[in-house]
Amino acid sequence: MSAPFDRAMTGEVDGELGQEWAVSPQAGDEERVVESALRPHSLTEFIGQPKVSRQLALVLEGAKRRGRPPDHVLLSGPPGLGKTSLALIIGSELGTSVKITSGPAIERSGDLAAMLSNLGAGDVLFIDEIHRIARPAEELLYMAMEDFRVDVVVGKGPGATAIPLEINPFTLVGATTRAGLLTGPLRDRFGFVGQMEFYEPAELQEVLARSAALLGVDLTEAGSAEIAGRSRGTPRIANRLLRRVRDYAEVEADGRVTREVAQAALALYDVDHLGLDRLDRAVLEALVLRFGGGPVGVSTLAVAVGEEPTTVEEVCEPFLVRAGLLARTPRGRVATEAAWRHLGQPVPRGGIPLGRVTTDPPAPGSSSEALFDA
Ligand SMILES: Nc1ncnc2c1ncn2[C@@H]1O[C@H](COP(=O)(O)OP(=O)(O)OP(=O)(O)O)[C@@H](O)[C@H]1O
Numbered sequence: 001m002s003a004p005f006d007r008a009m010t011g012e013v014d015g016e017l018g019q020e021w022a023v024s025p026q027a028g029d030e031e032r033v034v035e036s037a038l039r040p041h042s043l044t045e046f047i048g049q050p051k052v053s054r055q056l057a058l059v060l061e062g063a064k065r066r067g068r069p070p071d072h073v074l075l076s077g078p079p080g081l082g083k084t085s086l087a088l089i090i091g092s093e094l095g096t097s098v099k100i101t102s103g104p105a106i107e108r109s110g111d112l113a114a115m116l117s118n119l120g121a122g123d124v125l126f127i128d129e130i131h132r133i134a135r136p137a138e139e140l141l142y143m144a145m146e147d148f149r150v151d152v153v154v155g156k157g158p159g160a161t162a163i164p165l166e167i168n169p170f171t172l173v174g175a176t177t178r179a180g181l182l183t184g185p186l187r188d189r190f191g192f193v194g195q196m197e198f199y200e201p202a203e204l205q206e207v208l209a210r211s212a213a214l215l216g217v218d219l220t221e222a223g224s225a226e227i228a229g230r231s232r233g234t235p236r237i238a239n240r241l242l243r244r245v246r247d248y249a250e251v252e253a254d255g256r257v258t259r260e261v262a263q264a265a266l267a268l269y270d271v272d273h274l275g276l277d278r279l280d281r282a283v284l285e286a287l288v289l290r291f292g293g294g295p296v297g298v299s300t301l302a303v304a305v306g307e308e309p310t311t312v313e314e315v316c317e318p319f320l321v322r323a324g325l326l327a328r329t330p331r332g333r334v335a336t337e338a339a340w341r342h343l344g345q346p347v348p349r350g351g352i353p354l355g356r357v358t359t360d361p362p363a364p365g366s367s368s369e370a371l372f373d374a
């Protein structure tokens with residue numbers, strides 16, 4: 001088998017951040033192993049995402065009835081929401097095998113051509129982080145997706161010739177955390193695009209109940225509510241916090257995860273009731289207590305908490321913004337009223353320094369965020 005298959009799933013450089021933070025949405029290498037044991041194996045086992053899973057069920061059922069592989073599927077959304085799980089489910093629902101690779105692992109178009117020509121009829125090819133695929137490979141993929149054909153180039157320079165090669169009809173499942181980085185032509189070739197949403201606390205409680213049963217953890221309803229509320233809408237974080245709380249419950253209590261046990265464990269791991277960790281709170285505290293709520297530039301903020309600006313920007317801010325605690329403005333970062341309240345500080349008289357919150361048109365590469373009027 002060709003090299004990219006062997007390196008399946010290891011291409012995520014972003015995964016490195018996963019190890020340190022209890023509430024990072026990314027998974028570390030060890031965590032990926034644990035996760036595979038907790039993956040749902042069918043659409044009925046897959047919790048939440050009602051829209052995507054119902055639409056997908058129809059796509060798959062229709063294809064099965066016609067006896068043809070379904071349209072190519074693109075799954076997009078933040079890390080840890082179940083894209084890989086769904087991709088594997090598509091294979092098992094169709095009863096076909098799934099070949100797994102990732103965008104960064106496909107360096108040359110030849111790698112991809114080899115992979116495509118090895119696919120059996122109706123197989124699923126899962127390309128994780130598909131937005132990171134190299135350009136020449138992407139172009140090869142267009143033709144494969146459309147006509148189930150690849151051009152294999154033989155020779156070099158002016159004498160090179162392209163030999164068309166038929167491949168078996170297959171279904172491409174692409175996953176991406178950055179749908180905005182996908183080129184138009186690639187995006188257009190997917191017949192179905194599933195946009196994954198953050199989970200509601202009740203859905204996370206279902207995820208937790210399922211994981212607890214699989215791991216043999218005695219999890220009470222109140223204990224699960226406590227964990228779900230701090231999981232940032234992300235099943236991966238919920239499962240990770242469950243494992244940490246279980247350790248605590250076994251060592252410091254009788255193994256049963258009650259509300260009190262969950263609270264004590266999560267306090268120990270510095271995850272507060274909104275799911276903020278130490279660094280998130282440090283950023284907010286610096287912003288509110290040292291800079292009077294802002295506006296302050298991200299690099300100043302980063303120095304104040306002793307971190308790299310990119311860490312603050314990529315690790316802390318997305319959730320702080322989503323939780324409505326921090327706003328990005330043209331003049332810098334600003335703490336919202338909710339941030340002052342979350343830190344137990346009196347909201348400044350006359351409100352927040354920059355006044356009214358408005359919604360600006362989304363900046364390129366960022367999701368729509370509440371911005372302040374400058
Ligand atoms: N709907 C769900 N029901 C039950 N468990 C889920 C669900 N979604 C995700 N999980 C759990 O969360 C973990 C992470 O999910 P998964 O690896 O599929 O996320 P992902 O979107 O592919 O993340 P990444 O972008 O980092 O690749 C899995 O171990 C899985 O058990």
Ligand SMILES: [Mg+2]
Nearest residue numbers: 083084128175
């Ligand atoms: Mg994944």
